[in-house]
Amino acid sequence: MQPNASPTSRPDRHRPAAPPLRGMAGGYDISRWPITVSPLSDELPVSWLWRVANRYGMTSAATLAALGLPQVNASVPRLETYLRRHADALTAALGTQPYAADEALSRHEALEVELERYAVDYRIGRLPAATIRFCPQCLADSGGAWLRSWRRRTPASCPTHGVQLLVRCPECGAVPFSRSIWMTAATPAWICPQLAVQQPPSRRRRNRCGYDLRQAPTSPLGALEADTLDRLSTSAEAAAAHSLEPVDVAGFGVTARDRLDAIFELIDEDLDLTQVLAPDATGRDRLLSSARLAFEVLDQPTAHAAADIADRHGLLDPNCRHTPIVTDARARRRPHNPLLAAIRLRSLEDVLSPTAQLTFRLASSMPRYPEPIPRCRAEEIRSWPGQVPLEAIPQVLWPGTLTPWIEDNDIPARSAAAMLLAKIGSTRAWSLIALDLGLPAAFATTPSALVTRMRRDGTWRALLRALEDLATNLADSPPPIDYSARRWAAAPALIEKAVQSIKTDAAPRIMVDRDRLAGLLWQTYTGGDARYHPDYGTDAPLEAWNASRTHDAQVAELVERAGEELHRLAGHPDYGPLEWRPP
Structure with missing residues (x-):
């Protein structure tokens, strides 16, 4: 005898639909966690996650699992990106998220952002990762909140308590958040979660440090160090504002960003930014000492006075990569700070050769290096910036242009003057200039003869200024003729x-x-x-x-x-x- 089919498997029998969930009159959401832990001002997202987990008596990893988020075991920057990607889920479950709607840069964060930007613009290499430091008294006052302003590459101090921020745990010597082991700690955020120095023989169990970081000893920050850090932060804040208002430094008008980059360049030349930005006290002292030296150089009223201070301390070395005195293509391989270049070049204007005076545009109000090589294919570059394009220069300079120094009927001198004009702000070789202007190859020595004659007559400086003025006018009002074409x-x-x-x-x-x-x-x-x-x-x-x-x-x-x-x-x-x- 065949058994009866299950009532639910019969297709001819109607199955009633499941009743919908009924909302409660009070509007209570059963998916919302009952306790809301709001992030504090300037708090790190990982610190907020740790405090949420500790409030519920769980680890940070278990909290993410309970929220339905895939388990993640990554560094602090990657974890913060992960939390930002799931910000909506965190808000729905916890009533808040660790990120504010508008996160304005503080003056301390501006220094870090500008330092990263400088490393990219000046191609000095990859900087070490930022270290999360801490102030024991702030940890005690805030209930274990770790602040964003504590994540620094440069030395830092607590503006509230006036002490140096600590880098390592006094007990185990570990850097906070340097390893993801803190995500498996069910302790308050002020307890060091790192592994203890002494471990049991068995590998089944590992002892944690457990040191109360609120009790870590601190030392006050000296007045000289505090002033240096404040000036660094102020300079970075002005640079981050992207203001084009000129700032007077050593007799030159530059932007706040160029001034900050000059400080970084001097520190990099004195030490090595990629090596000195270490989280230990020795690196901090060396960095602040070098920063004070940079401020001493840039606080001088004139370029010659600033160069004297730099020479006294071995900075702005003409054989170094920061302010080299070379007139070939090597001058274009690395970006150079315009302020430091002007200081170095102005201090050497009386000893540089005529070719260098043309290349570095010493007759202008602010001498400068040729522009660096742009990161594109050579065939995409029509003319280098900062120099007179060859298509704007005739083979024989226009009559009447340099009449006080060169007569109109002196055709070889006018052709040599055209080559001098093409050399302004350029690393082109004389032979290439002669070739492009359609002059004979033997004509490459004629400009040197013209310069020698005028230096003997004492008219070279006046001619150099006239050529600089002509180059400036051609840049502002290019000729409607493409002479090269x-x-x-x-x-x-x-x-x-x-x-x-x-x-x-x-x-x-x-x-x-x-x-x-x-x-x-x-x-x-x-x-x-x-x-x-x-x-x-x-x-x-x-x-x-x-x-x-x-x-x-x-x-x-x-x-x-x-x-x-x-x-x-x-x-x-x-x-x-x-x-x-x-x-």
Whole structure:
């Protein structure tokens, strides 16, 4: 006999739906934990988690498991990221979360943030992780709350009690929160959860330290150390505000961020930031001593006085990587602080070579290094910042630009001046400058001869300032002509086609030699001189131009018409006029 089927398995029998949960009149949520532990001001999220677990008599790991969150055993930064990701679940279960809506940076956190930013910008390497320090009296007053301002790389003090923040447990010597073993401790947050120094022979059981950190001995912070820490924090707070208001330091106007970076650079040169930011007392004393030295250098009224203090203590070494005196591509490999560069360069302006004076722009109000190499492919870089682009410089400098020092009829001197202009703020070699300007390779020695002559005459300083002013004006108002593109585009075959295409019947009284007209077109179109072109080079004056001074306007009209045709044939390398001169 077949047994009867189960009533619940019969498809023809209707199953009543389960009754919905009924909400209580008082609005009581049975999924909410009954005790709310609110985070204190400036408290670390891991500290709040520890206090919540201790209030319920559990470990931090067991608390996360009871909340339905997957168990995590990670470092403090990763655990804080984990808690932030589950902030909604924590709020629903505990009535609060360890993160405020707007977490403004305190002056102590600003120093840490700016220090990390400096390490990235100046490529000094990875800094050691921040250490969570503590003040025993604050632990006692707050019921075991660990503050965010205690997580520091730099030395710190308690602003409430005026004592040095401790780094290690006096009993076991361990750094708090350095290991995740604290998550398995069911003790108050002021009890050291680390393993004791002496352990039993058996591996089944491990003794914890259990030291009451509220009873740890402290020492007051000296007035000199307190002043140094306060100045560091104040400088970092000003830098974090991103203010562009200039700050006067050693006679130069710089931003607050450049001033803070100069402090870090001096500390890094004196010690080594990647090595000295250790959580022991020796590193703290060395760091504060180096910081006081940095403030002493930057507190001087002039660059020469600041350089004297730096030289006395072995800082701003010209052979060091922070302020090197090199004029080749090595100057671009690492970013350099503009304030320290100006101090070092200004103090050496009387002994540097003319090439260095051009490269470091010593005629400007603030000398500087060439800009560092950007992190991109070389083919994506059209011109280096901080220097005059080669496309803005003609082969022969415009007439009248440097008339007090160079005559307009001195074509070699004007070409050498164009090379000097291209050298301002640049690490280009003289041979490369001559090559790009279309000058002969042997012309690379001409600028040195010009500088030697002017140094002998005592006019080099004036010419250097004039070149600096010209470079500044060209940066503010670039010429509408791309001279570099025109030099490449003005091939002799295209120039010949352009000259052959125009009709000279409009000027019957002028005997025009088309070969000479081609040379005149080339030097007008490119801003050069025909004597430096292998096809048009001659020592004699151009006949087409000097045939009759009364017909200059008619010759110019022919060149203008040929230039329009050359524009079309060359594919329009630029849309500027045929000729241009600086205003």
